[in-house]
Amino acid sequence: MKRIVLACVLLLPPLVLSGCQSAYYSAMEKVGIHKRDILVDRVEDTRAAQDDAQAEFVSALEQFRTVVNFEGGELESVYNDMQSAYDDSEAAAESVSDNIRQVEDVAEALFDEWQGELDQYTNTKLRNQSAQTLKETKSRYHALHTSLKRAEAKMQPVLAALKDNTLFLKHNLNARAIGSLKGEFGGIKRDIDRLLAEMQRSIKASDQFIREMQQ
Incomplete structure (x- = not known):
């Protein structure tokens, strides 16, 4: 398919x-x-993408740490490693965003279909039960979506900071540049730590949503 x-x-x-x-x-x-099954699968895919992104951002932070602790050797090689770590982080972030869009698409299709099919009931009791389940599912999805978007939003400032520092190193391959980057490390580490914490909350929200949808 x-x-x-x-x-x-x-x-x-x-x-x-x-x-x-x-x-x-x-x-x-x-x-x-059915769409319900696809939604669960795509939430699982998004969760996996977030796991990968966490690993890449941690790797980028460690590479940045290597740069600011540079004590001699081939600075060009250090820059290349930092650029590679940034590229991997950017690709991982794009994968997370792509997966979120896929979740949004199938969720919208599922809820539109579900809402439309409520009018096909002739049994009022069953219709009301289905409407209530739809309302509860929408509420759970909204909580998940909010968490996903919050974590996604925190990726961009981190990527921007990593890119700025990578570009700076690219055009200033010298010890003075390393000194300048040392002042940036603390802020980037703090932002990445916050991002990782937000992603962990989002992953927990995904796990909870998946469990509830499979009940």
Whole structure:
């Protein structure tokens, strides 16, 4: 099924990508995989992406620590390692954001479908029960989404700071530059620590959402 989606993405213009997603959901439903299942899978994927991002940001911080503790050797090599660590962090952050967008897409499709199908009930009691479950599921999702977006927002300032310092080192490969970067390390470490803590809260929220959806 992933090949079908990829083909759509490659062949269709952006304005009709939502139609491609709809075709994907319909195809999956025909084989017994519903939007609810896809939502859980995508939350799990986002959780995994956040795990990877945490590791990359920790690695970038350690590489920055290596730079500010530089005591001699090939400074060009140190810069290359720092650039590589930044690139990996940026890619990991993009993966998190992409996964969040995928979660948002299927959640919107699920809730729109669910809301629309409430009008198909003839049994008022069952309709009311379904409406209540929809309301509760939306509430759980809203809490998760808020946590995901809060963690996502904290990634960009960290990336910006890492990029600034990487660029500075690139154009100032000397001991004086290392001295300047030492003053930046504390602030970046503090921001990364806050980011990691926010990501941990988001991961816990994902775990809770997944458990509740699978009950």
